Amino acid sequence: MGKRTAFDKYLAQLEKAAKVLDLDPRIYARLQVQARLVRGTVRIEMDDGSFKEFPVYRCQHNHARGPTQGGTRFDLAVCESEIKFLAAMMTMKNAIDDIMHGGGKGGIRVDKFALSMGERERLCRGYIRTIAPWIGPRVDGPAPDVGTGAQEMAWFLDEYERIIGGEHCFAAFTGKPVVLGGSLGRSDATALGAVYATEAMMNKLGLKGQQTVAIQGFGNAGDFYAKLMKDRGHTIISVSDRSGTISDPSGFDLYDLHNFCHDESGKKIRKVTEYPRWDRSIDPLRVALSADIFAPAAFEDLIDAHMARELQSKFIVELANGPCTEEADEILAGRGIPVIPDIYASGGGVRVSAAEKIQGLENQKWPANRVHTWLKDQMFKAFDDLKKTKERYQLRSLREAAMVFAVGAVAEAMAWRGGFEYKYGETIDVPTVTVYKDLSSKGPKLVHRKSA
Template sequence: MGANQPPLSEGVLESTQKVVHEALERLGYGEGYFELLKEPLRLLTVRIPVRMDDGQVKVFTGYRAQHTDAVGPTKGGIRFHPSVTAEEVSALSLWMTLKCGIFDLPYGGGKGGIICDPRTMSLGEVERLARGYVRAISQIVGPNKDIPAPDVYTNAQIMAWMLDEYSRIREYDSPGFITGKPLVLGGSQGREKATSFGVAISIREAAKLQGLNIQGLKVCIQGFGNVGSHLAEILDQWGATIVGISDVHGGIFDEKGLDVPYLLDRRDSFGSVTNLFSKRLSNAEFLMQPCDVLVPAALENQITNENVGDIRAKMIVEAANGPTSLEASEKLHERGVLVVPDVLANAGGVTVSYFEWVQNNQGYYWTEEEVNRKLEDKMVEAVHKVLNMAKSRSITPRLAAYMVGVQKYAEASRLRGWV
């Protein structure tokens, strides 16, 4: 299923709002704009009764947040996780707005979730829950209203069930209602590796702006799930040297480089491979290893005030959401360590979701090469725009990304007369 990104902590949510506030201030937008954009425009809470396999009816709580529709429909994933909260989906919808703004996509941010643990449910129970959720939110979603997608513990099969339920309600087929679908139901080529490909391009372009070549670049990747494993594969093919990878069991490091095809071949379905090695580093030790690029591709809050002094990477590229605390990020910036923020580096997924929606709307589908070329164009443009702004204004790349990300929503809100 989707990347197993755990729930966000409250500190991450508050720090996101703090940077949005500063970004709007620097752009010359007053307090009213922050009040409008700090929380979602709409937050729907639904209760979904599901008949379980044992005959009992269990009622689940779900949410759908729509952050802003100032420039078009909202867009964002649906997660099935026991720790989903209204606050979490609200904050994630704000992050989605920033990503869509940075990549100039015609959306505002959205996010949804259901409080459940699909790992303890049968496939039939998950299907009934997915269909019930669509019935509950059907009035506020649609290809020109709000377009869902996969997220934590949801996948292409769940999107297919949701599409089928929505089509039954509407009594016509509407593939553009949801993205991350199977290819045969209107999915896009290139979707599976989109986030990893986007992170790889971010690394290449950020290195280029620092006068470094991707070939021979020493990279450590924390997390060997869908994003981390595909990223290792792409960078290895491009000539980078993968010197370290880690998973839930620990990390392995070799400054001469790891055998990536071997590791990919031995990786199990949970993204674990280091358990095959007797000599493993702890997660704390792994983050301290010397490398050109450290890619946190697993959990949030990995680099904090406590361990930032031990970080020996020259560049950090955030493939996970919120892996570096705001304070740690600023300290790294002061030390001359470039931090490419999550809202820039890991937005390949939403960008290819946008491409899927475009293909659905026009009924004409692109090859994987075309999708990758269009994604590369978007990533290169965004990375250069953000990092050049950070350099010219002497600000952190995170603040620059938020300034680029929030500007069009503030301006659209002004022109619509909302503020």
């Protein structure tokens, strides 16, 4: 038997939810496959005149509740299984957030930090040339993810508008610069949503006053979460990144730590383990595992069975995608340590992306307080929905409740639509697209739908 893939993890969660809901077999069958997978290769001319090729993907999991929406990651770990898994989980995340979108996800297998600015731009434009016939505000909307941000979304937007004939289409992408139709409140949305999820769990558990917090991952989401929790009076006692973990039981001077690790633009320039002001005589991991709140904000499967057995926290809030292994999940549930699951806790960015899309369609700009109020109301409503679902079906964890709630919502839309006799699920292999230094291209002839 081969190694379980990321998509297998989704299938296992789906199977459990399907049994609880006694799901229609036709709906269950469709939720096990993607509606559409576009894959290809982008070949770019490098600054030195050589050429390099990069595998690219865009997956649209399910359209029953509306156009698909989801991030685009640039990372060396990107593969077809991971993109399909993340697209499927985006379907469920949008359902939990009561957003009328399905789930999409895209990616390029690349170390973007090994590329120059010009090479990154050529790669982004080549990516849009590959997927453009199958995206648009009423079909599928790419957003930022690991390794991408406002700059990549700006290049995506510009290339897409060129392809469709110059028509402005701010709603086609989210996570853009504010000056190009991006939303206020987007930069800290994922972290702020997780803070609201944290406060909802604290209310449920009757926790009041200052709590200690450990954060696993000090990128964008982890850094913002730390600052927001610090501003609310909590104590950050442990922070980690790929280099390791640092801890201070009395609490870090978070602003000093942030300024040490990041430059003025917010770009991370140093490892947390290079920070000089912490006590190296203590066991930093033991301190981290003793925090009241443990917040994984890095990559998949970092909380394994061993860590789950050692953890002493009151609860876990998942800012990362799939940070707990399946075995760790079972151990934590057995020990009675609640986990706020990723498909709910990390939904802040999804919610504000939806707000950005609405603003793009209406050609409006919402004030930040309107965005934040909208996000807060939805995060507390969603927590209540999951709590009620857990109680109704007598489930062991909020993760199970989240999947049951989401699958039920998507299944209801699919049942109303019907059409189960139609052929479902397609994989589209696009010929290689080559992008030269002058941004000219060789590849398939582009035939594109209008954005409206």
